[in-house]
Amino acid sequence: MSLKHFLATGALVAFCTLSLSACGNHKQASNGNKLAAKQVLNWSMQNEIATLDSVTVGESESADMINNTTEGLYRIVNNQPKTGLATSCKGSADGLTYTLTLRKNAKWSNGEPVTAHDFVYAWRRAVAPKTQALGSYLYSGIKNADDIVAGKKDPATLGVQAAGDYKLVVHLDQKMPYFKLLMGDIRFFPQNEKAVEKYGKRYGTTAATTVYNGPFVAKGWNGSNLKWKLVKNPTYWDKKNVKLDTLNVSVVQSPSTAYNLYQANKLDFTYLNAEQAKQLADAPGYRVFHSAQISYVEFNEVKKEFKNQKVRQALSYAIDRKQLSASVFGNNATPLTGLVPKDLMTFKGKDFSQLAQTKVGTSYNPKLARKLMAEGLRELNESKLEFTLLARDNENEKKESEFLQSQIEETLPQVKVSVRNIPLKSVISQASKGNFDAQLTGWLADFADPINFLDIESKTNSTNMGKWDDPEFNRLLTAAKTTDALDKEKRIADLVKASKVVNNAQPVVPLVQVGKPEILRPTVHGLVQNTAGIIDDFKSVYITE
Structure with a gap:
């Protein structure tokens, strides 16, 4: 949030x-x-x-x-x-x-x-x-x-x-x-x-x-x-x-259990998993709720392996976001091309996500992923990479983290990913203390402006738990908030450039914009x-x- x-x-x-x-x-x-x-x-x-x-x-x-x-x-x-x-x-x-x-x-x-x-x-x-x-x-x-x-x-x-x-x-x-x-x-x-x-x-x-x-x-x-x-x-x-x-x-973490309770009139609302969504698409009370919410992986850059930009880029190129949407979200999620999702804000008739879109960082490119990982490990004087992916323990996030584990290991044989699914309160506690290698997390916008997403990676933001610090990115955000704040053209230009800096550096790996099937x-x-x-x-x- x-x-x-x-x-x-x-x-x-x-x-x-x-x-x-x-x-x-x-x-x-x-x-x-x-x-x-x-x-x-x-x-x-x-x-x-x-x-x-x-x-x-x-x-x-x-x-x-x-x-x-x-x-x-x-x-x-x-x-x-x-x-x-x-x-x-x-x-x-x-x-x-x-x-x-x-x-x-x-x-x-x-x-x-x-x-x-x-x-x-x-x-x-x-x-x-x-x-x-x-x-x-x-x-x-x-x-x-x-x-x-x-x-x-x-x-x-x-x-x-x-x-x-x-x-x-x-x-x-x-x-x-x-x-x-x-x-x-x-x-x-x-x-x-x-x-x-x-x-x-x-x-x-x-x-x-x-x-x-x-x-x-x-x-x-x-x-x-x-x-x-x-x-x-x-x-x-x-x-x-x-x-x-x-x-x-x-709190019902399993959509299957929750829907059973809904059918028994013990619940009046529940989110649905991908299979349920297909079966209930025409049922009274069904819809897919599209919010300005994204899913992403954040790296802890206090750790030397994730200070290496090539390692971070390789892990991002190893992920097929379209397959992630199909396998985990039943095609109800939209693959991200940057940290800012679609339909958040338009400028001169164009969606901000289009203005900031690049193939750098967020496209699926296994060949490039393997090349960058090899180069990154050489720079670190390492032959392999092992890390733990921290995630919440609800059914959907378990599936998402397991998908990422499988795809990264399949694409990058020198990488071993362990998944640790724990309760939300524990995730917040561990991540805020910096006790993680990488975490699967998310962001829900509070207002319709790209800075709401980009600012999570600013140096002074408490939500930047990975401790990424890029002078050019920080300069662009500062300009968007101060000298260019009331000049729409300059401000949007600052934010577009800032978004592209994130795509190139990959301090976080943008995954999908979440669409949640639900029934009321x-x-x-x-x-x-x-x-x-x-x-x-x-x-x-x-x-x-």
Whole structure:
């Protein structure tokens, strides 16, 4: 997950509200509109969640739960920032100061009012180096944020202040025409200081050690279990518009098991594997959900073998992305030609992925792969390469990692790949500490701009866990964010060049843009699934008979 600044094009995230009139619908069977007596939704996820702390969150599964249990200044719905806790927002003439008025009827689940001070506390906590928040870089552009994250200034100097209990003032280093969109991201949500200080490091690690101000409250999550509930929040300011009473969440890693539960009416939603997708393509509630989400391999360049560019390039040329899509994703995934996926943004009528497309790095070329690997190993004074590929332990990622293992070893006989599939929380812990050789991971855009993907490889980005550092790439990104930020032509040129630098160097191996077959029971309505950022929003969901 990510969200970044400098959205100079003004492009917004694409959303789809899944109802009879919405775009990208699930196939609907005819049914009445009478509300069911029990407003209960049984939901499945493929991975466990890692935290309920909106400051330290680093992956999309946890983010979905946080977005449905906590609320910030805005909610992002149907391509627009919609009213959350902010009732008004006034920008200064120079565009560097925003004053937001907060509603006075919002409460935390511990009974305390939600105030401007809660935002100041959360934001300062997010940028404080001791917090080690993965999303701290998102604050870049807010006054003093970069210096605070770098340890050069005190968090108290961040450009945010409470002018009383219900006015929040934000000072910027430079203009942000997308300011409201940014404020809808969960990393800018408020936090109740009393609760965070009470629980300390335990805050957000269980449902009981977290407080909420959103449509739902979490119940029954102990930090590691695979079943919990979201229950309608009786103190939520807009509770009259929340129809669901209970959301039962189950982590089911096997699509086969999940679909069996769906057929038994024990689940109302599940993702499907490739074989199921073929069989259920015409079933009510079926669709392929195409999001701005990619799958890629990241190398740990602290290790000498992956500092060698030829080794990295060889491993990328050894992978047939079309075959990967067919074998693992049932042709529901699109092979990537770079780090930025298709349909994210267009410029002068051309998709950015076309502008940045090269055959360098991302094409399947076994002959070149063998040549580069031989040269790379000679430069390292080695005769073979052995490494472990770290990946999550859900069914799809097991298949994907096994495919990569098989194809690399088949193409490059001097390479031995071991696969280690472990729970999501463990993957995050190991990778963030640099305890990996290579990891199979992914990225889901928070907004529709190429920098959201390219920035994951910038030197100072906490998500650059492989520690790649390229001066030319960093220079291009800096220009796109600063001197060229408001000049669309120059900015896009910077980003295209930066994308091509990544393709050539291959610090990461772009694989596919993910398309997920899924099925939703036709009696479920009002679900918002976002193609970028927070995927599943349950606030408006209701069940019919």
